[in-house]
Amino acid sequence: MNSSATTIDNFTPPPKRTIDRVRQGLAKRKAAEKRFKAYGLIAIILGLSFLAILFTSIISKGYSAFQITYVKLEVFLDPAELDPSNTGDPEVLSGANYGGLVKSTLRSMFPDVTSRSDKRALYGLVSTGADYQLRRMVMNDPSLIGTTVTLWAPADDDIDTFMKGHIDRDASESDRRLKDNQITWVDQLVAEQLIEKRFNTTFFTAGDSRDPELAGIWGAAVGSFFTLLVTLALSFPIAVAAAVYLEEFAPRNRYTDIIEVNINNLAAVPSIVFGLLGLAVFINFFGLPRSAPLVGGLVLSLMTLPTIIIASRAALKSVPPSIREAALGVGASPMQTMLYHVLPLAMPGILTGTIIGMAQALGETAPLLMIGMVAFIVDIPTGVFDPSTVLPVQIYLWADSPERAFVEKTSAAIMVLLAFLITMNALAVILRKRFERRW
Amino acid sequence: MQASTLIIILLALSSLAYYVGRKRAFKVAEGKIRNLHSLPAYYGLYTAIWCGIPALVILAIWSAFEGTIIINLVVADLPPEVRELGPDRLNLVINDIKNLVSGNIVSGDINPAMQAAADHYASLKSTSHALLALVVLAVAIGAGVLTLGHIKKHHRARNAVESTIKVLLIICSSIAILTTLGIVLSVLFESIRFFQSVPMNEFLFGLEWSPQTAIRSDQVGSSGAFGAVPLFAGTMLISFIALLIAVPIGLMAAIYLSEYAGPKVRASAKPLLEILAGIPTVVYGFFAALIVAPFIRDTGSLLGLDVASESALAAGLVMGIMIIPFVSSLSDDVINAVPQSLRDGAYGLGATQSETIKKVIFPAALPGIVGGILLAASRAIGETMIVVMAAGLAANLTANPLEAVTTVTVQIVTLLTGDQEFDSPKTLAAFALGLMLFVVTLILNVIALHVVRKYREQYD
Numbered sequence: 001m002n003s004s005a006t007t008i009d010n011f012t013p014p015p016k017r018t019i020d021r022v023r024q025g026l027a028k029r030k031a032a033e034k035r036f037k038a039y040g041l042i043a044i045i046l047g048l049s050f051l052a053i054l055f056t057s058i059i060s061k062g063y064s065a066f067q068i069t070y071v072k073l074e075v076f077l078d079p080a081e082l083d084p085s086n087t088g089d090p091e092v093l094s095g096a097n098y099g100g101l102v103k104s105t106l107r108s109m110f111p112d113v114t115s116r117s118d119k120r121a122l123y124g125l126v127s128t129g130a131d132y133q134l135r136r137m138v139m140n141d142p143s144l145i146g147t148t149v150t151l152w153a154p155a156d157d158d159i160d161t162f163m164k165g166h167i168d169r170d171a172s173e174s175d176r177r178l179k180d181n182q183i184t185w186v187d188q189l190v191a192e193q194l195i196e197k198r199f200n201t202t203f204f205t206a207g208d209s210r211d212p213e214l215a216g217i218w219g220a221a222v223g224s225f226f227t228l229l230v231t232l233a234l235s236f237p238i239a240v241a242a243a244v245y246l247e248e249f250a251p252r253n254r255y256t257d258i259i260e261v262n263i264n265n266l267a268a269v270p271s272i273v274f275g276l277l278g279l280a281v282f283i284n285f286f287g288l289p290r291s292a293p294l295v296g297g298l299v300l301s302l303m304t305l306p307t308i309i310i311a312s313r314a315a316l317k318s319v320p321p322s323i324r325e326a327a328l329g330v331g332a333s334p335m336q337t338m339l340y341h342v343l344p345l346a347m348p349g350i351l352t353g354t355i356i357g358m359a360q361a362l363g364e365t366a367p368l369l370m371i372g373m374v375a376f377i378v379d380i381p382t383g384v385f386d387p388s389t390v391l392p393v394q395i396y397l398w399a400d401s402p403e404r405a406f407v408e409k410t411s412a413a414i415m416v417l418l419a420f421l422i423t424m425n426a427l428a429v430i431l432r433k434r435f436e437r438r439w
Numbered sequence: 440m441q442a443s444t445l446i447i448i449l450l451a452l453s454s455l456a457y458y459v460g461r462k463r464a465f466k467v468a469e470g471k472i473r474n475l476h477s478l479p480a481y482y483g484l485y486t487a488i489w490c491g492i493p494a495l496v497i498l499a500i501w502s503a504f505e506g507t508i509i510i511n512l513v514v515a516d517l518p519p520e521v522r523e524l525g526p527d528r529l530n531l532v533i534n535d536i537k538n539l540v541s542g543n544i545v546s547g548d549i550n551p552a553m554q555a556a557a558d559h560y561a562s563l564k565s566t567s568h569a570l571l572a573l574v575v576l577a578v579a580i581g582a583g584v585l586t587l588g589h590i591k592k593h594h595r596a597r598n599a600v601e602s603t604i605k606v607l608l609i610i611c612s613s614i615a616i617l618t619t620l621g622i623v624l625s626v627l628f629e630s631i632r633f634f635q636s637v638p639m640n641e642f643l644f645g646l647e648w649s650p651q652t653a654i655r656s657d658q659v660g661s662s663g664a665f666g667a668v669p670l671f672a673g674t675m676l677i678s679f680i681a682l683l684i685a686v687p688i689g690l691m692a693a694i695y696l697s698e699y700a701g702p703k704v705r706a707s708a709k710p711l712l713e714i715l716a717g718i719p720t721v722v723y724g725f726f727a728a729l730i731v732a733p734f735i736r737d738t739g740s741l742l743g744l745d746v747a748s749e750s751a752l753a754a755g756l757v758m759g760i761m762i763i764p765f766v767s768s769l770s771d772d773v774i775n776a777v778p779q780s781l782r783d784g785a786y787g788l789g790a791t792q793s794e795t796i797k798k799v800i801f802p803a804a805l806p807g808i809v810g811g812i813l814l815a816a817s818r819a820i821g822e823t824m825i826v827v828m829a830a831g832l833a834a835n836l837t838a839n840p841l842e843a844v845t846t847v848t849v850q851i852v853t854l855l856t857g858d859q860e861f862d863s864p865k866t867l868a869a870f871a872l873g874l875m876l877f878v879v880t881l882i883l884n885v886i887a888l889h890v891v892r893k894y895r896e897q898y899d
Binding site for chain 1: 597601604605607608609611612613614615616618619621622625626628629687688689690691692694695696698699700708711712714715717718719720721722723724725726728729730760763764767789791792793794796797814817818820821822823824827828848851852855856869870873876877880881884885888
């Protein structure tokens with residue numbers, strides 16, 4: 001072909017047919033297509049497997065916290081110890097040495113323990129919560145004095161961890177938190193069926209504690225409840241009012257433009273900056289109490305406002321103009337149109353947005369650290385002025401604690417928090433599905 | 440009388456005013472609503488508004504200024520030698536007086552002058568409370584009664600009520616601006632105080648960060664170093680790792696979901712991925728600190744690498760997982776916004792699906808995707824809990840992801856949790872860092888929102 005091209009001047013070689021060139025590259029292109037599709041699939045699978053790893057690791061670490069080990073003690077409520085002069089005075093009863101009773105019971109269960117350090121190790125089997133439990137029993141029913149009562153006392157957190165198999169019994173004594181003799185005693189208790197695992201009600205009813213076996217999330221849950229209450233009470237009306245104004249009444253001018261840009265920006269401001277605002281303005285300037293759900297609620301409502309405003313505006317926007325025109329047509333004023341026709345129709349969308357905003361507020365931690373809700377608080381708060389903490393901050397605090405038993409507590413608290421969040425989001429989805437109207 | 444009881448009484452008065460006003464309107468109309476300009480309920484609301492709002496405003500203003508005025512009056516009556524103390528000492532004395540009144544523990548011993556001042560304070564306070572109750576109730580009842588007199592047949596009650604509601608709406612929508620203003624002012628104000636003691640260029644360009652202030656001047660390390668460059672570098676490093684994870688995964692996931700996946704896969708995979716965005720950051724922090732970081736450290740030691748237990752890699756990895764859904768849902772939106780005609784055109788020319796995506800859809804969606812990535816970056820920079828729990832505290836200036844670094848947000852949290860005094864540079868430094876954080880994320884957000892919005896208009 002080349003030789004003919006040189007002889008005939010205006011002959012150009014017949015171009016390779018397009019279809020051939022396409023066919024030539026086809027295999028490569030198809031492989032590239034397959035590869036690309038596989039990358040996409042891998043990305044999805046990676047994302048979902050991260051989710052799966054997150055959930056399984058938290059559940060596998062946390063499920064054991066819903067059970068806790070109890071030791072059965074037969075305590076003789078010795079009148080000579082509790083109420084020597086038989087006064088029956090509650091003050092004497094509450095001040096009595098219940099710890100001593102628990103200790104003597106333990107000594108009688110293991111009579112061959114004599115040395116001081118061994119005794120201390122023996123007392124370490126049972127939580128100090130046993131003392132309080134005993135006191136509560138006696139205070140409720142003083143006639144028990146002089147009898148022998150059966151007490152299922154919470155075991156110490158190390159014993160509990162051991163019973164759950166998190167402590168390796170084959171490790172050398174210096175490497176584990178339990179002494180050899182403690183393990184022998186626990187084995188003996190197990191053999192005599194004096195120790196067992198039960199559902200952990202303390203976890204759901206108690207406040208925070210330094211002792212893992214006595215710590216619970218109820219205090220934090222109540223704190224979260226009060227904080228969210230303040231947040232809802234402030235952010236819902238304000239956000240709806242703002243959305244209504246911007247969507248229905250605002251003239252298009254510089255001022256409303258500034259408001260719009262502002263709201264969009266606030267939605268993306270890091271949450272910790274809201275914490276700085278709360279610290280500088282609410283606590284330092286207005287002198288509101290630290291650690292109080294009131295301040296937490298104020299900060300979180302400023303933070304959730306943009307979310308709810310944006311969702312409410314979308315809901316208002318989706319109400320068709322014909323509704324407004326009909327209302328205006330029969331003589332309603334713009335305000336009446338909005339109050340009696342547009343707003344009720346937009347309400348499901350607004351509520352969905354509010355629930356999502358509340359879920360966000362429930363999971364928020366960083367700004368609350370700034371306003372002092374990280375304090376160690378044992379009491380259950382009773383109002384919005386009481387110092388308290390919230391669930392996510394409780395998780396943060398427990399995650400920082402060195403005890404092994406707090407790891408499972410933390411995971412369990414996370415499970416509770418996630419359960420709340422999933423419920424709230426499911427509620428939002430149901431609300432949307434149930435009331436959503438396509439116009 | 441407590442302010443809360445006063446508010447409850449005011450609310451009760453207002454609801455009473457509503458009924459009285461409505462009744463009065465009926466009476467004026469001689470029982471026929473058509474004689475009235477507005478519906479009777481509006482006359483009731485009108486009366487209730489006038490009864491409640493002025494009184495509430497007075498109550499708010501009074502409560503806001505009561506404290507300062509009483510303190511000033513008490514201070515004016517203190518003996519001159521006490522008054523001439525410096526402002527700090529005077530504050531202590533005032534605190535003591537307040538504690539004396541409320542029966543708390545007093546720091547010094549009680550001298551007769553202080554006792555007198557405390558009594559004075561208590562009496563002023565009770566007078567003020569009584570006066571406040573009197574004024575507020577008088578205003579509420581007076582305004583209510585006056586308004587009742589206004590109710591006539593042709594009185595435009597609806598218009599008045601509606602304009603009041605409108606004013607309320609405007610006030611509510613201005614809260615967004617007030618919030619921004621509050622953030623800027625509070626952060627700026629404290630930052631200026633910080634920059635008075637630490638020069639700004641030392642803060643912005645200094646290479647050493649060790650924020651402590653000495654109690655004595657001859658202490659070791661008495662001069663705290665406030666060079667924030669290591670913090671900026673640490674923040675950048677962790678955010679960069681996070682974006683390195685999140686951008687490819689999020690983008691490819693979005694492409695697959697919007698271009699390849701069938702409706703069933705899409706309907707289940709998309710919400711599942713978005714669960715990642717709804718998980719609280721403290722949970723990610725726990726995950727990073729207790730699961731990912733030990734895993735990375737163990738893997739590293741298997742490979743013979745020395746990995747810090749609070750490595751930047753662990754925090755960045757988990758943060759990347761957190762922002763996957765941001766990248767994917769924003770990219771999904773923009774990819775879906777690319778008109779079908781562009782795809783059809785490319786298919787018509789014989790392009791495969793991946794070629795269409797790479798050569799046509801991706802360039803068309805690029806501005807939106809960049810906007811989404813910028814938003815994700817601002818998320819990563821401002822993220823707090825993951826780094827507080829999983830990143831270190833020591834300010835290392837390093838680019839090695841296996842070492843521990845600290846970030847701006849970690850330092851803000853460590854400087855501001857616990858007790859703090861508001862005049863040490865240590866506390867104020869947190870606000871300066873907050874200012875930097877706010878400014879940087881604001882710039883990123885503004886650019887991102889601008890890009891996204893501009894892009895959307897193109898195809899709408």
